[in-house]
Amino acid sequence: MATAQELAVRDKKELVSKEEKTVPGRYYVPYADIYETGEALCVVMEMPGVEKKDINVALENDVLRVDGQIDFSKYEGMEPVYTEYNVGHYTRSFTLSNKIDQEKISAQLEDGVLTLTLPKAKEAQPRRISIG
Amino acid sequence: MALFPDPFDTLSSLQQALDTLRTSGWLASGPSGGGSYPPVNVFRKGDDFVVITEVPGIGKSDLEIQVKGNTIRLAGTKSVTYPEKASLHRRERLAGRFDRTVTLPVEIDPDGVKAECRDGILALFLPRAERDKPKSIRIA
Numbered sequence: 009m010a011t012a013q014e015l016a017v018r019d020k021k022e023l024v025s026k027e028e029k030t031v032p033g034r035y036y037v038p039y040a041d042i043y044e045t046g047e048a049l050c051v052v053m054e055m056p057g058v059e060k061k062d063i064n065v066a067l068e069n070d071v072l073r074v075d076g077q078i079d080f081s082k083y084e085g086m087e088p089v090y091t092e093y094n095v096g097h098y099t100r101s102f103t104l105s106n107k108i109d110q111e112k113i114s115a116q117l118e119d120g121v122l123t124l125t126l127p128k129a130k131e132a133q134p135r136r137i138s139i140g
Numbered sequence: 141m142a143l144f145p146d147p148f149d150t151l152s153s154l155q156q157a158l159d160t161l162r163t164s165g166w167l168a169s170g171p172s173g174g175g176s177y178p179p180v181n182v183f184r185k186g187d188d189f190v191v192i193t194e195v196p197g198i199g200k201s202d203l204e205i206q207v208k209g210n211t212i213r214l215a216g217t218k219s220v221t222y223p224e225k226a227s228l229h230r231r232e233r234l235a236g237r238f239d240r241t242v243t244l245p246v247e248i249d250p251d252g253v254k255a256e257c258r259d260g261i262l263a264l265f266l267p268r269a270e271r272d273k274p275k276s277i278r279i280a
Contacts, residue, residue, distance in 0.1 A: 013235035015177040015218060033151040042230040043222055050226070054196035054233060056260030080151050085185060091158045092179035093194065100186070120196035120260015 019030035020093060023100075033094040036118040038076070038122075044100070050107065055098045059089045063122060067110055076120070100139060107132040142182035174203060177238040178214065178262075187273060188241065189266045196260035197233065203257065205264065207250040215239040 038053040041045035051072070055063070058076035066073045076098040083095075107129040116123045158181065174242065176192040197202070198218045206213040220235040222228065242266040247269035 013236040015234060015238040016179050018234070034155050038232075040230060041222070041228070041233050043226040043228045045223060046177065049229075051234065054260070056194035069182075069252050080154055082152040083154055083183070084150075086183035086190060087185070088157050088181060089184050089189075090180075090182040092181060093180075094255045096154055096155060096216050117259070120174040120194070120198050121183055 017092075018084045020096075022096075035096065035099050036096045037100050038098045040100065047127055049104070049128065051102065051126070052096075052123040053100065053124075054099075054120060057095065057123055058098060058117075058120065058122075062118050063115070063117065065113070065115055066125060067104075067108065067113065067126075070104050071098075071101055072104055072124075072126070074124070075099045076122070154207070176240045177236075178240065180214075180240075180242060182244070184252075186236045187268045189246065189248070189268065191242065191264040191266065193262050194260060195262050198260070200257050203262065205255050207248070207249070207253050207266075210246060210248050211241055212253075212266070213239070213241045214262075 017041075020132060021037040021039075023037050025035070029035075031139045038055045039050040040054075043050050044051075045091075051074075053074060055076040057078045062077040062079065064075040064077075066075075078097055079093060080095065104126070109129045112127040114125045116125075178195055179192045180191050183190045184194065193214065195216075195218070197220065198216055202218065203214070203216040206215075215238065217237040218235050222231045244266070248266040249269045252267040256263045256265070
């Protein structure tokens with residue numbers, strides 16, 4: 009459907025944070041898709057260059073916080089001659105409205121895309137009410 | 141003062157180095173000097189060149205890489221799918237096809253090109269052609 013469309017370049021969105029970090033360096037906001045099914049809320053985020061071990065997902069007070077660190081030691085010994093984008097760690101947080109079953113959150117990383125499945129708690133799942 | 145290099149220092153110096161070159165005209169002679177997907181960064185590693193691009197959500201099978209002379213073609217499609225019966229809250233990821241050619245101002249050895257795709261990063265290792273390498277001239 010949408011595959012016929014030409015992909016456009018978007019500049020990476022830099023994180024604008026209320027607090028400053030103690031260490032210098034820029035953070036980027038990963039592009040995200042969020043969708044909901046009957047059982048779960050899914051958050052899909054693009055974090056190219058982040059390895060599985062460098063992803064940190066935390067849910068605290070209904071705030072989901074995802075943090076992905078890139079391993080920039082791979083760039084050692086390389087001298088940039090032409091650049092079109094910058095690299096940095098990724099971070100993004102969302103306030104969740106649904107009741108989430110924290111124990112059952114699962115994460116999957118494939119080709120730089122992180123998919124988080126947050127199953128809804130029993131009481132938040134839709135119930136079909138039949139009219140008697 | 142510091143006994144060992146501060147890793148955070150390295151990141152910000154890398155970011156700074158990448159930023160300064162955003163306006164470089166190094167590839168300007170090529171057919172796509174910039175502005176096409178996917179955005180690329182070109183590095184020099186010794187004699188050789190490395191082209192790095194971010195292709196999140198694009199698997200190896202969706203990518204086509206061709207090399208001819210000193211021109212590289214990067215083509216493919218990126219698809220974003222949602223399960224049926226899902227209600228979308230936020231949609232920021234884009235899908236579509238892309239086709240980009242990058243011409244390097246140096247001669248490369250097409251047989252020695254290696255490609256690596258991991259975690260949404262595509263890296264192309266381009267060895268400089270032997271005949272293009274500078275030769276030292278000894279003064280007699």
